Amino acid sequence: MTGYISNDTRKVTTHRLIEMKQRGEKISMLTTYDYTMAKIVDGAGMDVILVGDSASNVMAGNVTTLPMTLDQMIYHAQSVERGVSRAMLVVDMPFGSYQGNSKEGLASAIRIMKEGNADALKLEGGEEIIETVKRILSAGIPIMGHLGLMPQSINKYGTYTVRAKDEEEAEKLVRDAHLLEEAGCFAIVLEKIPAKLAARVASELTIPIIGIGAGGQVDGQVLVIQDMLGMSQGFSPRFLRRYADLHTIMTNAIGQYIADVKSSDFPNEKEQY
Numbered sequence: 001m002t003g004y005i006s007n008d009t010r011k012v013t014t015h016r017l018i019e020m021k022q023r024g025e026k027i028s029m030l031t032t033y034d035y036t037m038a039k040i041v042d043g044a045g046m047d048v049i050l051v052g053d054s055a056s057n058v059m060a061g062n063v064t065t066l067p068m069t070l071d072q073m074i075y076h077a078q079s080v081e082r083g084v085s086r087a088m089l090v091v092d093m094p095f096g097s098y099q100g101n102s103k104e105g106l107a108s109a110i111r112i113m114k115e116g117n118a119d120a121l122k123l124e125g126g127e128e129i130i131e132t133v134k135r136i137l138s139a140g141i142p143i144m145g146h147l148g149l150m151p152q153s154i155n156k157y158g159t160y161t162v163r164a165k166d167e168e169e170a171e172k173l174v175r176d177a178h179l180l181e182e183a184g185c186f187a188i189v190l191e192k193i194p195a196k197l198a199a200r201v202a203s204e205l206t207i208p209i210i211g212i213g214a215g216g217q218v219d220g221q222v223l224v225i226q227d228m229l230g231m232s233q234g235f236s237p238r239f240l241r242r243y244a245d246l247h248t249i250m251t252n253a254i255g256q257y258i259a260d261v262k263s264s265d266f267p268n269e270k271e272q273y
Helices: 014-023 035-043 070-081 102-116 127-138 151-157 167-183 195-204 246-262
Strands: 027-031 048-051 088-092 120-122 143-148 187-191 209-212 220-223
Touching: 014 027, 035 048, 035 070, 048 070, 048 220, 070 088, 070 102, 102 120, 102 127, 127 143, 127 167, 143 167, 167 187, 167 195, 187 195, 195 209
Parallel strands: 027 048, 027 220, 048 088, 088 120, 120 143, 143 187, 187 209, 209 220
Antiparallel strands: none
């Protein structure tokens, strides 16, 4: 299968993403957490790279995203930024770094931008965090919103099931989306909500809507890179398409290395000095 390698080396910006929505060009977005992977993802032509707090799950082995600290997110952002030249670099603000205290939220945001060299930040929530959103935006820091299933609130939900299936929650999500746009957010991620609701939000808003488990009628898609490359096992939600089976490829390669070491086949005469 032929891949997509972009010949356009111009830096992706908030303005360019809005232009993409206006002309109907879909936006591609993947999570990345380290330099080596960032070089590959950026070189392949990705529009947006998200340094997600999902690093808590796939990099650190935690059950939820809640344990991620501000320092840890900055470390991952620094690692990724060194490998990115074209894609927009968006960094998640971790749990506890912005909720309930807009001044602390701004201080956290400034640290990520200055120390992590981020292009923009992503925050989970709508009306509940709108004061913090406005304060961060007032400092000239671009914000991508996040509505629907919000992993930082998983203890409140108690389940990772589809959100906004009932009318009341759906209407709140639409209101929150409009609030975020009116506040000045440049895009919004919608996670695990009914496709028709996501399509409604994308049609009502002028800013790009990026979906994960939100159907195909939005302006772009995001996945966790370990999931779409088949590195992770035992996680198979309906919205996930696996584009490779790196778990098997890597296991076989590592197994062959072990066998070669055990049999003294590696290193051979050409592989020594």
